[in-house]
Amino acid sequence: MEKNAKIYVAGHRGMVGGALVRRLQQASYQNIVTRTSKELDLRNKEAVDAFFAEEKPEYVFLAAAKVGGILANNTYRADFLLDNLQIQNNVIQASFDQDVKKLLFLGSSCIYPKMAPQPIKEEYLLTGPLEATNEPYALAKIAGLKLCEAFRDQHGSNYISAMPTNLYGPGDNYDLQNSHVLPALLRKFHEAKENNALEVEVWGTGTPRREFLHVDDLADACLHLMLHYNGKEPVNVGTGEDLTIRELVELVRDTVGYEGNIRFDTDKPDGTPRKLLDVSKLADAGWKYKISLPEGIREVYKEAFQSAPVA
Ligand SMILES: NC(=O)c1ccc[n+]([C@@H]2O[C@H](COP(=O)([O-])OP(=O)(O)OC[C@H]3O[C@@H](n4cnc5c(N)ncnc54)[C@H](OP(=O)(O)O)[C@@H]3O)[C@@H](O)[C@H]2O)c1
Numbered sequence: 386m387e388k389n390a391k392i393y394v395a396g397h398r399g400m401v402g403g404a405l406v407r408r409l410q411q412a413s414y415q416n417i418v419t420r421t422s423k424e425l426d427l428r429n430k431e432a433v434d435a436f437f438a439e440e441k442p443e444y445v446f447l448a449a450a451k452v453g454g455i456l457a458n459n460t461y462r463a464d465f466l467l468d469n470l471q472i473q474n475n476v477i478q479a480s481f482d483q484d485v486k487k488l489l490f491l492g493s494s495c496i497y498p499k500m501a502p503q504p505i506k507e508e509y510l511l512t513g514p515l516e517a518t519n520e521p522y523a524l525a526k527i528a529g530l531k532l533c534e535a536f537r538d539q540h541g542s543n544y545i546s547a548m549p550t551n552l553y554g555p556g557d558n559y560d561l562q563n564s565h566v567l568p569a570l571l572r573k574f575h576e577a578k579e580n581n582a583l584e585v586e587v588w589g590t591g592t593p594r595r596e597f598l599h600v601d602d603l604a605d606a607c608l609h610l611m612l613h614y615n616g617k618e619p620v621n622v623g624t625g626e627d628l629t630i631r632e633l634v635e636l637v638r639d640t641v642g643y644e645g646n647i648r649f650d651t652d653k654p655d656g657t658p659r660k661l662l663d664v665s666k667l668a669d670a671g672w673k674y675k676i677s678l679p680e681g682i683r684e685v686y687k688e689a690f691q692s693a694p695v696a
């Protein structure tokens with residue numbers, strides 16, 4: 386990818402897209418094209434076709450998607466399936482029509498079977514039923530990676546797919562209903578400390594295990610894959626380490642400095658019991674994460690709550 390190549394980052398205002406733009410700029414890529422969803426609704430095929438015909442990007446990072454935590458996925462099930470299918474179909478088809486040289490599609494670790502052996506290898510895809518809370522989203526993501534594979538099979542298109550584990554970092558969503566667990570916990574513990582609240586409510590039993598990757602590490606991995614990986618199969622992107630939600634809760638509590646009680650609301654869903662990624666394929670491609678979870682949480686807490694108010 387030449388330094389003056391035209392690169393379209395879809396979803397640049399999101400957590401992942403924002404990190405990708407920062408990483409590309411840091412690496413001196415000068416010709417980055419972006420559009421907000423207001424300027425270009427990627428669900429609209431005509432608008433997407435017109436944008437690609439006009440801009441003719443050479444490389445595409447597809448980081449635009451309808452995204453949310455366990456409750457959002459489980460509540461807006463039709464939107465998560467339909468919006469994501471439309472966005473990815475339109476962008477991948479237009480990339481083909483306009484001869485994009487290479488495209489990176491972002492999926493998610495929830496594509497794998499709920500009871501997949503751990504750690505999860507890429508080859509476990511489609512070997513068992515999905516987790517119910519995010520089945521529509523996972524199905525859309527599976528369709529996206531399969532569409533990339535099908536274009537490669539039928540037309541030789543160099544479209545690759547990255548499957549990140551749970552992410553966190555600057556630009557995360559802190560809405561308590563729709564967010565993922567880490568930003569939700571940071572906000573809950575911060576507000577409980579500020580208000581001297583007696584307890585903090587945490588969803589589920591605390592027993593599920595999750596793996597977390599800082600989004601700046603993810604962006605670095607995506608650039609690495611764009612530069613060095615040309616395989617058909619998706620590549621897992623994570624740390625290869627996980628912890629229980631209870632352990633995460635304690636880590637966030639200690640980072641924030643909250644001293645009250647924790648209550649687990651077991652009426653809320655746990656989701657999949659564990660989704661630890663096997664990252665040996667990524668390691669073979671020459672990449673490893675840099676930001677440890679305690680360090681990342683400290684940095685994000687400082688950035689989101691101790692310097693400027695949360696939007
Ligand atoms: N967050 C995670 O934990 C996680 C984990 C694994 C994989 N991923 C994957 O990483 C990618 C990015 O996730 P994220 O966390 O960065 O999500 P995010 O912060 O919610 O950002 C998503 C972006 O997509 C854009 N978008 C949504 N609908 C659109 C539409 N109809 N037209 C145009 N743009 C649209 C939004 O643009 P505007 O801001 O302009 O509205 C937004 O900036 C997704 O593919 C997701 O599956 C995320």
Ligand SMILES: C[C@@H]1O[C@H](OP(=O)(O)OP(=O)(O)OC[C@H]2O[C@@H](n3cnc4c(=O)[nH]c(N)nc43)[C@H](O)[C@@H]2O)[C@@H](O)[C@H](O)[C@@H]1O
Pocket residue numbers: 453454455456458493494495518519522523550551552561563564565566567569570586587588589590593595630653654655656657
């Ligand atoms: C990366 C994303 O992961 C998502 O699954 P998933 O890890 O369960 O998504 P999260 O929403 O991060 O939840 C992870 C775990 O944390 C628990 N949890 C505890 N307290 C909270 C809280 O206040 N908020 C939230 N959100 N969770 C909380 C939740 O019950 C679940 O067991 C998928 O739904 C998406 O499709 C996507 O793949």
